Amino acid sequence: MLEPENEKRDRRDLADSLKQLRKAAGLSGERLAARAAMSQSKISRIESGRVLPSVADVERIMQALDVPADAQLDILTAARSANVDYVSARSAARLGIWRRQAEIKALCEASTTVRHFLPVIPSGLIQAAEYARSVLTPVIEGDTARDVDRAVKARMEAQEVLDDESRTFRFLLTEQAVRLKQAPASVMVKQLRHMAAVSERPNVDLAILPHTAPITSPPLNIFVIYDERLATVEMFSGTVALRDYRDISYHLNVFDYFRERAVSENDARRLLNSVADEFMRGPD
Known part of the structure; x- marks a missing residue:
């Protein structure tokens, strides 16, 4: 988990997962940004992997997407892993x-x-x-x-x-x-x-x-x-x-x-x- 290549993979996987969740919810980046009280540019940078979201950011995004509690666990685990260097x-x-x-x-x-x-x-x-x-x-x-x-x-x-x-x-x-x-x-x-x-x-x-x-x-x-x-x-x-x-x-x-x-x-x-x-x- 703590090797550099694994860290990069954790971050890519987290970005991809959040992007797929948004698409599955049928929301545009602008719409998600409004629901999560974030800027659209931040959502874009998170989904492209250019910005590492905090665990709090991920929680806000999943709440905005109405992700069921049982489905949030793996994403939150990935977010916590990605937030350790x-x-x-x-x-x-x-x-x-x-x-x-x-x-x-x-x-x-x-x-x-x-x-x-x-x-x-x-x-x-x-x-x-x-x-x-x-x-x-x-x-x-x-x-x-x-x-x-x-x-x-x-x-x-x-x-x-x-x-x-x-x-x-x-x-x-x-x-x-x-x-x-x-x-x-x-x-x-x-x-x-x-x-x-x-x-x-x-x-x-x-x-x-x-x-x-x-x-x-x-x-x-x-x-x-x-x-x-x-x-x-x-x-x-x-x-x-x-x-x-x-x-x-x-x-x-x-x-x-x-x-x-x-x-x-x-x-x-x-x-x-x-x-x-x-x-x-x-x-x-």
Whole structure:
């Protein structure tokens, strides 16, 4: 399901199915557009495969076509499948990790609120350059090769989106993500101080889930939510993009669950500076 060729086939099949349903209902594209409260051009782009409809779009189209509930299941399943993308780490490395940083910047620029859930590592948007270099340098056998210099440069350039105060950025880290020594102690100190400084920005909410917080659900994956239209979930092997509104709603609930148990503002800065002091006292 997640291979590129299968993704393309899923999208083609969905477009063809919606077109056939419209024809079977004896409706023109204009008539369907009116019933579904969509533009005729959007209906045309969906049926030609040029635009991927959201699950909500497909539900509206099927309601407009009076498709029986039992006949909707397969189409909705196809829509949910088509609204999941997977990009492997190897594919991203072949294209250039720096390109991914440019994509992240573009996604942020197209969003009003961006939420980052970070159980194991700070977001690239709040990484100091030396720390970014450390975490972007391959160290595990099987890690994909990459142009580290270019990737670090692109990551620093992506951080320019934080300067736009019309956008809100919410970073939610676990204490593990703060304490995990992913670079030499001197670099960790700079990284922690950098995050404390970033948290002072008026458009940034940086919160930390302390080890002492009572939780009954484990913080499993890194994910980012762009407004309420897209969620990306990171794994060792790659990134999954979710567009089904139910998946996005669930991830928003997960974010809120942990955010309610986190510390922020001065409390978060005190924790960051306290951990930085510990790194300063310890061996490099």
